[in-house]
Amino acid sequence: MISARDMTPAELAALLHFHADAGVEWLVEDEPVDRVAEFSAERAARNVRAPAAVAMAQAQTVQTTSGRTRPDTPPPLRGPAPSALPAIPDEHAVTEARFAAESARSLTELKTALEGFAGCNLKTSARSTIFAAGDPSSRIMVIGPMPSADDDREGVAFSGRAGLLLDRMLGSIGLKRESILISTVIPWRPPGDRPPSVPEVAICRPFIERQVELAEPKAVLLFGNLTARFFFNETGTIHALRGQWRDIACGNHAVPAIATLHPQELLTAPASKALAWRDLQAFAHRLAEG
Template identity: 65%
Template sequence: MISVQDLSPAELAALLHFHADAGVGWLLEEEPVDRFAEFEAMKAARQAGRPPQPSVSSPASQAASQVERRSAASAAPPPLAARSPAIPDEQAIDQARFAAESARSLPELKAALEAFNGCNLKNSARSTLFASGNPESGIMVVGPMPGADDDREGAVFAGRSGQLLDRMLAAIGLGRDDILLTNVIPWRPPGNRAPSIPEVDICRPFIDRQIALAEPKILLLLGNFTARFFFGGNETIHALRGQWREIGVGSGAVPAIATLHPQDLLTAPINKRLAWQDLLAFRRRIDAGA
């Protein structure tokens, strides 16, 4: 077993980040708890049919007191920020569609998204992430969903993936101020798991409305999830990348090309050559007026 004393500061920081990304909020109780005494106190209470009355100084008394405090805390009314009650998926989709279609501008859509409580993903995420950058650019880059760094910092494409994306864009003469950058899913799924089909359907009206309001002339889709979301099918990003397709937006269509997500390139740097080909095709289409 490895002790904390055996870890370097960098290794300890990495371990703490791992626990934070996994959803661990704390590692220790605020007070030491004697679980054996707590169990005996609960057992005695059930047998007697009433709360135990041990001496104040006994461990069982301390454990019973902790149980009572926890029971009282659980019975207390939830704070205002408590989770919203679950609603049927179809009803949530209808609410999302109504909220999205009611927005007449991107700021209105952002406010509607932040006020929307019909998706369970919002309950476990720290941040609601919306499009950032220049909505007048005519260039839109869409990723899949927030990662741990994005959720923690409240920014789209933060951390190492964001740094690599900045370098990818800079290589074709673009920066974050030259594009509108967003995600399909505005909330980080717990543990970076894939969103469920109902969760995707609930989020769909918001990303569709973002594109409709931004009116981009061209789209760059990042990663397997994003490509499948817009193109359909179950093919991998290697089969979907590098091909121009039309995405229906309102009464019109927008040309879109998919490429590998920056995280894919961090995991397998050999694929950078493929992403570079896609980025060059994206640049050529921009220069041609999309």
């Protein structure tokens, strides 16, 4: 095996890009390391050092004229330990998100409001904020669930292999990514691609609903379990919710929407592509009707 020490900077950069494209997020050592044993050794060392530290502190005291001892230097004032910025309670964060979203009068203003919003903990671990991209004038909107690792790295919804498949799916019904509007329910990637919590979804809801309201699409194509459940307010799987036209309420607008399987699901279960093709045909037929 070639060692990293024997590689040129260009070769190392290429290798890192290859790992990133393959979905690698953590680097490990060549040899296994027993972290449990390391921790036990560090704790034992701290226990040995503690009595010595106490003895040293006692040796630094001096006798006063009254026979009492005092330290050479006054003790530091005690106060609250420094901590990170306090978390905003969920109900207050939802209120702030709703106010920020409703105050925006255009998609540009809404994007600025979302990028400046700090009430959702998902933002602290994400690299990118995913917002609606494309052509709003098309009045055609595609919405996915949450950013993937590829999306977070590229700053664009539906990136990587799933994005390439989405492009082919849209092309099969005569659409292009650049000619429609594409967004996600959750604007920030949850750590480790875990599902967002109920409070996190509630905090993000005003922003995606306002995106739909401002874009005023004539039809919306929803991808994946989370997206369908979010807009349809149901708990079924995508196989139970797909292929059915329903009106979704966003602000004062009711928009027709249909759900289908996410491209990532089709990559892992290619046999389901026939179902997605039916949904795409239904979407194209609705667009042709105007």
